Amino acid sequence: MDTENSAPSSFSRVRRMPKRGVYRRETIHAILDAAPFCHIGHVIGGRPVVIPTLHWREGDAVYWHGNAASRMLEANEAGGEVCLTASLFDGWVLARSGFHHSVNYRSVMCFGTPRAVTDPAEKEAALAGFIDGRFPGRWARLRPPTRQELKATLVLWMPIEEASAKLRAGPPIDEPEDLAWPVWAGVLPVGLVAGAAEPAPDLKPGLNEELPVTR
């Protein structure tokens, strides 16, 4: 058995389209790293609440942060489990029948119970890893965090244990008898693209050369 590609539990096993489900660690890491943000689901008062959230990865753990007074904290104080889903939309897949229309995408779901980073030094190191992960070398150039700012920042993490990836790539797959149907079929790729940097209106002269490099 290829344990690297087996579902860690029946809960995180991909049920629909199992051929699209992959559990390899490198695939899961690559999608988490490529997605600029994720959606985290909490159960609050018995109801699902899905919040867009910035995340980052350190080794086999996924981190996120928020305001120490947020709803997330309320939920997590109750020891609540979360589902962290990070998805990248790669394009529309247009088939000859409505039924075989699809999308190309990459998505990861991670289940777990988040833990808070409480030690101020560890918290600062985690936040530095977040900033430097996106913008290498930036943390050391920033105005250092105050004790108050660190206190107001909640850093959460959970191990990437119960996780799966699901993805689709490639052209539409039509019924053989539909291939001659007189309609355009193919993929309309879509992707996240960076635009031109917009310096802050109050940026001091001479700093425009210092544009950070994005990972």
Next chain:
Amino acid sequence: MDTENSAPSSFSRVRRMPKRGVYRRETIHAILDAAPFCHIGHVIGGRPVVIPTLHWREGDAVYWHGNAASRMLEANEAGGEVCLTASLFDGWVLARSGFHHSVNYRSVMCFGTPRAVTDPAEKEAALAGFIDGRFPGRWARLRPPTRQELKATLVLWMPIEEASAKLRAGPPIDEPEDLAWPVWAGVLPVGLVAGAAEPAPDLKPGLNEELPVTR
């Protein structure tokens, strides 16, 4: 009181950064229409499950679809409530301090209990609205759906009642005393951009001129 901009219930009221919360119907509709997909949170066996899902809007209702044998159906058969969150990432906001780093984004959260469209004719009309909403006029050109395909397709909807939008735009907002800090600050815009269409390898000659127009 501006009822168009008041939270419909305390549950959907934006708790963090309330100044970023907007409840105007046009704003909520525009974000739902701009996002190519959303994330839907279900509670399954007491645990949150967040699934990336294609959605579309018809008037004051949001629709989505899936395989009739999916986990979503299991959850919804139990009358389960969902949280549908659609988010667009617009860019990184780089400040002089880590604390004031942020992102520009537009996001909508809709709460409700989905209902299924069971009538086959209504289901077909809903799916036509989905395809034509993204690719005007395409539905009539497709191979029509079979009874079997319609049966295998679950169409769900809920009214956009308990919903809120949250967004951020514009440059970083730093502490006044940090403005002279010697580091680049500003916005690195990011957006979903369409690439060149990729015709299906088995596309019959002569159909390449028929490339669909995206809304």
